[in-house]
Amino acid sequence: MITMIDIDEMVIEAARIHLRGICGDSLDQYEGENYKVIIGDCVEYLKEYISKGQKFDYIINDLTDIPISDEPVGSFWDFMLSILQLSMKVMASGGTYFAQGNGNSMIGALKMYEEQLNKLDEKVSFSKQAVCVPSYQEFWVIYTLWKSADSL
Structure with a gap:
């Protein structure tokens, strides 16, 4: 399972275009069987993961x-x-x-x-x-x- 966190949706959109040869259509959806893309502040998510023990x-x-x-x-x-x-x-x-x-x-x-x-x-x-x-x-x-x- 891969989790990607980026605060800037434009980065994800650029990756969707420029990395299609590597990632295929996996970035067309923000969540799949073995990945999740989160648009948000990684500091908040890191603190949440710490509190959950993840x-x-x-x-x-x-x-x-x-x-x-x-x-x-x-x-x-x-x-x-x-x-x-x-x-x-x-x-x-x-x-x-x-x-x-x-x-x-x-x-x-x-x-x-x-x-x-x-x-x-x-x-x-x-x-x-x-x-x-x-x-x-x-x-x-x-x-x-x-x-x-x-x-x-």
């Missing part, structure tokens, strides 16, 4: 990238870290979290992000990989996180 095996965060700043403070960092904290609370034991980082050349921002990962309520381990994103015309760092053994 867990997910995989979480893909395509919401935020790592902010560019001199220090890991400010509203962008606060938002990104709150999404990360909430997501860790709904991630199942043995689950995996995927997140975009930033451009491979943004060494300072990537280092600050990794330092923040070590401060999460849930202890996590991570790996990262630089991949070419043609539409960005650069290499972009993608993170994979999982709960460390001592937090399970």
